[in-house]
Amino acid sequence: MSVHEQFAEDLALYALGSLDGAQRHALEKHLDGCAPCRRELELLRGDLSLLALTTAGLKPPARARQRLMSAVADEPRLPVAVPAPERQQRSWWTALGWPALRWASTCALVLVGIGLLWQNSTLQQHLASLRAQFTDQGTKLEQANEVVATLLDPDAQKIELVAAGNKPQPRGKAIYQRRNRNLIFFASNLPALPAEKIYELWLFPANGGAPIAAGLFKPDARGSATVVNPPLPEGVEAKNFAVTLEPESGSHESPRGTPVIVGVGE
């Protein structure tokens, strides 16, 4: 028998109950598959028991015995069942009742089995349906992600088509969902920003309230820009959107600058 030396000292600490954390975990894992180390652990516990036994000799007070016996009496236990020997003579119930009962039990088990098979089949169908739905949802989600990724990709080419011969004009498209406060705004052909200026998107509430700042942005070299889900108050119905040219810090409370593009409504 040989104990793995790298665990030898830890085994003694483990037997003492003073090994913690990763060392304890590693040793327990090792013990699962190492009979010599398990045997050494038993021997170490034996060594420790000898140390414990050096204290022996003190008798507990008499009341401790009475206390234990009272507690035992308060917790009567049923004996552990042992198999009864088979009788030589069989009673009428043994001769008739038990076979009938066994037959009935068998029938019941068969019926339960059929029921379980049917239930299993139904569950399998349901599972297949859920899998199909899951696959379909996954495909749709993937397509949606591709669309969003394309729309938001700064490297994607955004080309505005206008009537032949006309110069492209600044344009914007705001897609707003009041229920979830989702707003996606695309702009194109915006003029390059003057120094210390920035564009700001505004939401004009349908109730005539003050315009709400919906994001500062700078267009790229081609005049394109995107604003996605700026922070907005809840449940505001939009009458219109506009983009203004503002000082670089933005106006925030109300538009001060010149409108560059204004919504025309639907």
Added chain:
Amino acid sequence: MPSADPNTMTSDVALVTAIRSGDQGAMTPLYDRYSSIVYSVALRVLQDSGAAEDVLQDIFMQIWRNPAAFDASRGNMAAWLAVIARNRAIDTLRRRRPENDIEDVVVSVEHDLASEADRSRTMDKVRGALQAMPATQRSALEMAYFEGLTHSEIAGKTGEPLGTIKTRIRAGLLALRKVLAT
């Protein structure tokens, strides 16, 4: 393993078998035989007679509730109870939940501890071995075992390196085993 006193061993096994069958009366001789071991160990660790009585009560009630936890083929009862008593007392001292179920504790002793006379002879040897140890080694062993200090705590208390403490504890235990083997 040296031969045990067959009568006493059978008696332990017979008592446990009777307890398994629900015989409350079998608890009395078992308690009379081993309560001193459990109480002495618990008292040494806890230094409090009331707390030691609680450990005594707890361990014997566990035997009553789960007598199958003692497997005579895996160790003798005196050693098994001594280890369980020490562990439970340390758990009490540290105010923590018991770390091991009693059935998980397997103890192997190469010495015959079945009778009081056997135990007395063996204990004389163990006490002699402890006295023969270097004081630092005996102290590390006793702090770990009876005070429940971890090797880190002992190292902090004594100012010794952690590795030295670990080595001393293991070497101390092996020294006990070696003395008893002669």
